[in-house]
Amino acid sequence: MIIYLERQPLTVRAGSTVAAAVTLTRTSCTGQPRAPFCGMGICQECRMTIDGRRQLACQTLCREGMQVEPSV
Numbered sequence: 155m156i157i158y159l160e161r162q163p164l165t166v167r168a169g170s171t172v173a174a175a176v177t178l179t180r181t182s183c184t185g186q187p188r189a190p191f192c193g194m195g196i197c198q199e200c201r202m203t204i205d206g207r208r209q210l211a212c213q214t215l216c217r218e219g220m221q222v223e224p225s226v
């Protein structure tokens with residue numbers, strides 16, 4: 155299946171979470187790169203803009219054509 159990460163197509167396995175498909179999820183307020191840490195919805199390090207809404211990448215399954223952007 156194809157999702158779009160920063161408008162670039164990315165092939166992912168069906169049933170994958172967005173967190174499993176990406177490496178950088180957001181940048182901190184000081185510009186440091188952040189990535190998924192806990193994988194279970196607690197740390198909030200995987201906040202991303204997914205189809206225009208702030209969501210946790212580790213709690214969101216990939217869907218065909220999904221638009222994914224890192225968050226600040």
Ligand code: FES
Nearest residue numbers: 193195196198212
């Ligand atoms: S990785 Fe911790 S909330 Fe998603």
